[in-house]
Amino acid sequence: MKSMVDISNFLYPKTLEEAERIQKEFLKKLVLVPLDFSKVSLIAGVDVSYVDDQALGIVVVINKNFEIIEVVHERLKVTFPYIPGFLAFREAPVILKCFEKLKNTPDVILFDGQGIAHPRRLGIASHVGILLNIPTIGVAKTILYGKCEKPSFVGQATELKDRNGEVIGFCYLSKKNTKPIVISPGYKTDLESSLHIVKSLLNGFKLPEPVRLAHYYSQKLKM
DNA sequence: GCGACAG
DNA sequence: ATCTTGTCGC
Numbered sequence: 001m002k003s004m005v006d007i008s009n010f011l012y013p014k015t016l017e018e019a020e021r022i023q024k025e026f027l028k029k030l031v032l033v034p035l036d037f038s039k040v041s042l043i044a045g046v047d048v049s050y051v052d053d054q055a056l057g058i059v060v061v062i063n064k065n066f067e068i069i070e071v072v073h074e075r076l077k078v079t080f081p082y083i084p085g086f087l088a089f090r091e092a093p094v095i096l097k098c099f100e101k102l103k104n105t106p107d108v109i110l111f112d113g114q115g116i117a118h119p120r121r122l123g124i125a126s127h128v129g130i131l132l133n134i135p136t137i138g139v140a141k142t143i144l145y146g147k148c149e150k151p152s153f154v155g156q157a158t159e160l161k162d163r164n165g166e167v168i169g170f171c172y173l174s175k176k177n178t179k180p181i182v183i184s185p186g187y188k189t190d191l192e193s194s195l196h197i198v199k200s201l202l203n204g205f206k207l208p209e210p211v212r213l214a215h216y217y218s219q220k221l222k223m
Numbered sequence: 224g225c226g227a228c229a230g
Numbered sequence: 231a232t233c234t235t236g237t238c239g240c
Contacts, residue, residue, distance in 0.1 A: 143228090
């Protein structure tokens with residue numbers, strides 16, 4: 001996949017204030033529209049793990065039959081600390097590096113983290129989606145921002161709402177004896193389509209297959 | 224000022 | 231995320 005990202009400026013803020021300005025600027029570019037899963041053929045999953053001060057990024061591309069089409073990985077020294085609300089500034093660099101190497105162009109990308117379920121609507125899924133101009137969805141293991149009632153049975157989705165009561169995502173019980181996952185649209189997807197797509201990719205596991213595989217490979221690559 | 228707080 | 235063994239539940 002060809003690199004079309006004008007890296008450098010907004011990728012490495014020097015202060016939190018600068019990072020917040022970038023998020024507010026990116027918010028203007030945020031687009032939330034339905035994504036027809038029937039027109040999707042390639043789905044990517046992204047994950048990042050760490051070894052000392054090195055970030056290991058992984059992108060796994062599968063088709064709708066859950067067959068692995070491509071896997072790429074890259075390493076990059078981390079330059080930004082982990083600060084809730086600013087995860088993208090820590091992980092986007094190595095993720096973008098992976099996409100520069102990727103030959104396929106996925107129709108939608110699933111992230112391990114939030115989409116718009118974020119204080120400024122700019123979780124890592126939204127952030128990277130804007131940079132790549134590819135539809136994205138956030139699939140997190142815990143809530144960063146917002147409140148929702150706990151789903152009580154497998155398959156139930158409860159609305160995740162912000163302080164104003166606006167729905168920004170869903171808490172979804174994808175499997176028995178597990179914690180609900182947090183689903184939110186990232187970019188060029190919406191609430192309904194992001195939930196539908198994630199459900200379609202579960203394949204019996206807690207996390208959608210692309211994300212599960214990405215996490216699996218990122219861990220295995222360190223052995 | 225006191226909690227909450229993706230990976 | 232990462233440091234780490236066994237263990238409860240399906």
